[in-house]
Amino acid sequence: MRILLYNPDNGVTRNFMPHLWMFLLQALTPPGHEVLLIDGNAQPMDEAQIAQFVRERNIGLVGIGAMTRMIAKAYRTADAIRTTGVPVVMGGPHVTELADEALGRDGGPRHADAVALGEADETWPQIVNDAVRGELKDIYAPVDSAGKERKPPLNPYPVIPWDSIDLNQFNLVPKAAYPLLKQVGEGWGTFRIIPVESGRGCPYGCEFCTVTGFFGDSIRFRTNESVVDELLLLKARARSEKGQMAVFFIDDNFAINLKRTKSLLRDIIAAKAQVHWVAQISANLLRDEELVDLIAASGGKWVFIGMESIDPVNLKDVNKGFNKPGEYATVLERLAKRNVYAITSFIFGMDNDTTGVAERTLEQVRTWPPGLPIFGLLTPLPATPLYKRLETAGRLTRPRHWQEFIPFTMAHTPLKMSIGEAHAEVKYGWAHAYSPEALAQAVDSLDDQPLGYRINIFLARLCFRGIYFPMMGKLAWLKVVAQNRQTIFKLVKEAFFGRRTRPRSPEVEDSYEDVAARRMSAAK
Numbered sequence: 001m002r003i004l005l006y007n008p009d010n011g012v013t014r015n016f017m018p019h020l021w022m023f024l025l026q027a028l029t030p031p032g033h034e035v036l037l038i039d040g041n042a043q044p045m046d047e048a049q050i051a052q053f054v055r056e057r058n059i060g061l062v063g064i065g066a067m068t069r070m071i072a073k074a075y076r077t078a079d080a081i082r083t084t085g086v087p088v089v090m091g092g093p094h095v096t097e098l099a100d101e102a103l104g105r106d107g108g109p110r111h112a113d114a115v116a117l118g119e120a121d122e123t124w125p126q127i128v129n130d131a132v133r134g135e136l137k138d139i140y141a142p143v144d145s146a147g148k149e150r151k152p153p154l155n156p157y158p159v160i161p162w163d164s165i166d167l168n169q170f171n172l173v174p175k176a177a178y179p180l181l182k183q184v185g186e187g188w189g190t191f192r193i194i195p196v197e198s199g200r201g202c203p204y205g206c207e208f209c210t211v212t213g214f215f216g217d218s219i220r221f222r223t224n225e226s227v228v229d230e231l232l233l234l235k236a237r238a239r240s241e242k243g244q245m246a247v248f249f250i251d252d253n254f255a256i257n258l259k260r261t262k263s264l265l266r267d268i269i270a271a272k273a274q275v276h277w278v279a280q281i282s283a284n285l286l287r288d289e290e291l292v293d294l295i296a297a298s299g300g301k302w303v304f305i306g307m308e309s310i311d312p313v314n315l316k317d318v319n320k321g322f323n324k325p326g327e328y329a330t331v332l333e334r335l336a337k338r339n340v341y342a343i344t345s346f347i348f349g350m351d352n353d354t355t356g357v358a359e360r361t362l363e364q365v366r367t368w369p370p371g372l373p374i375f376g377l378l379t380p381l382p383a384t385p386l387y388k389r390l391e392t393a394g395r396l397t398r399p400r401h402w403q404e405f406i407p408f409t410m411a412h413t414p415l416k417m418s419i420g421e422a423h424a425e426v427k428y429g430w431a432h433a434y435s436p437e438a439l440a441q442a443v444d445s446l447d448d449q450p451l452g453y454r455i456n457i458f459l460a461r462l463c464f465r466g467i468y469f470p471m472m473g474k475l476a477w478l479k480v481v482a483q484n485r486q487t488i489f490k491l492v493k494e495a496f497f498g499r500r501t502r503p504r505s506p507e508v509e510d511s512y513e514d515v516a517a518r519r520m521s522a523a524k
């Protein structure tokens with residue numbers, strides 16, 4: 001049978017990274033089947049085009065996975081495919097929580113022939129076998145023979161054949177540039193960011209998050225060896241095509257077990273399996289100096305930190321009191337001293353937020369080493385404790401917000417400001433963190449660093465800007481380039497004529513604070 005695994009586009013930006021679930025299920029498919037992958041972010045298709053693709057390629061089963069924000073598109077696609085007579089099975093966090101919605105048992109239309117609840121590593125082979133026999137069940141739940149919920153142990157973990165999978169749709173380098181860029185350094189003909197998991201689960205139970213409910217609070221890890229082998233495979237693939245491979249460790253909290261993470265990083269270093277990587281780690285776990293040393297030595301370049309708020313009252317409200325805003329600066333300095341930078345994520349519209357929260361947050365951000373701040377709105381995802389609390393309090397303004405997904409739009413009323421004010425705060429955050437002045441400051445604050453770092457932070461900021469201000473066409477990019485021409489000119493000039501580098505010395509190790517102090521006194 002030919003199977004199509006499809007992930008709908010997120011409706012806002014082109015995702016920089018493919019979704020792991022597709023590769024994982026492809027690797028777990030019983031032998032004798034051909035599995036095709038389409039990520040709508042990389043290969044945009046409308047519903048009619050996908051239905052036509054399914055017909056023309058003689059597909060026998062379609063699997064669709066989606067987060068809540070893409071579920072409306074996923075349902076439309078499933079509807080179009082089902083009109084061709086091909087069965088659709090859906091999985092992922094949204095349909096796990098709302099299986100009745102997907103199966104049309106809540107009074108609405110039916111979109112899926114079957115739903116895979118929770119982690120489908122062990123149910124997927126059974127789904128495929130049932131589909132071959134034309135005997136799909138409505139629901140597949142990951143349970144053991146006694147009917148008790150069973151979480152895949154991740155050991156053994158399937159080998160994803162990164163050396164042979166067709167990854168063309170996920171190359172971030174334009175095709176036309178391949179012949180030239182493959183000659184640069186070790187080769188830049190391709191650049192891909194690949195998702196790799198080293199473990200699953202998070203015990204913290206933040207109120208707005210689906211992870212603790214979905215993956216459970218018991219944490220499971222792959223063996224170090226299995227992760228290291230995967231990295232070596234990716235490195236070999238990059239070398240063979242004169243390109244680059246970076247890895248996103250998608251674990252929800254990569255350092256949740258410090259001892260295990262350190263041992264993994266040591267093994268990566270010992271096996272020379274280092275690639276540039278990014279991972280999500282909560283700030284409290286980054287207090288450990290040895291961990292941060294190992295992060296840097298094993299190829300870690302960016303750490304995604306869910307800071308959420310600089311207000312301890314807000315953090316306590318959402319059960320994230322383990323985040324201590326007072327230590328954010330120290331943690332970021334600790335990373336920056338090793339040339340590791342942070343993607344700092346903030347949520348506005350929390351119950352203790354008042355107008356001006358964006359500027360108050362930015363005042364702090366400006367005193368930190370340069371990073372990539374991102375701003376979102378508190379969103380009640382189905383089945384989270386937050387959803388239940390707001391529903392009970394009658395505060396949901398769009399209880400089924402996913403049926404009509406609108407980016408950066410609230411679905412409930414915050415306590416101390418209006419919905420419109422919360423939206424304005426998010427806009428202010430993005431506009432000011434990614435203005436040409438802010439980009440220039442980020443580049444300048446790395447004055448003591450080689451040009452490569454400065455270009456890196458500049459390009460990363462340009463790309464992140466697109467999360468809120470989508471830059472989909474050439475014209476949009478040209479406009480941004482024009483706005484940032486001074487910084488671009490400066491970097492190009494340095495590339496050709498060099499510049500006086502200011503060496504990093506103990507006296508300038510706290511230079512971010514100095515820079516911040518200078519900036520603040522200049523602003524007065």
Ligand code: B12
Binds near residue numbers: 020024215376382
């Ligand atoms: C990596 C990641 C991202 C990446 C992008 C996704 C990517 N390209 O991989 C980035 C960092 C960009 C991202 C961003 C966001 N993310 Co995110 N992300 C994740 C993360 C950490 C890992 C996803 C993953 O690969 N997991 C491992 C795989 C193996 O698990 P899985 O995808 O769930 O798949 C398993 C099952 O669900 C099932 N399954 C899944 N699909 C299918 C399909 C079929 C047919 C079948 C049979 C089974 C099946 O089988 C798989 C194997 O067991 C998850 C949390 C988590 N641990 O999953 C959050 C998560 C998916 N993200 C979430 C959210 C909310 C977001 C954002 C909206 C955050 C924000 N406010 O901006 C953005 C939106 C992104 C966008 N623009 O589209 C939520 C989604 C919750 C929900 N109900 O939708 C999650 C669950 C985290 C959370 N806080 O609750 N994210």
Ligand code: SF4
Binds near residue numbers: 202203209253
């Ligand atoms: S620490 Fe992160 S993954 Fe864990 S519950 Fe909180 S938000 Fe979710």
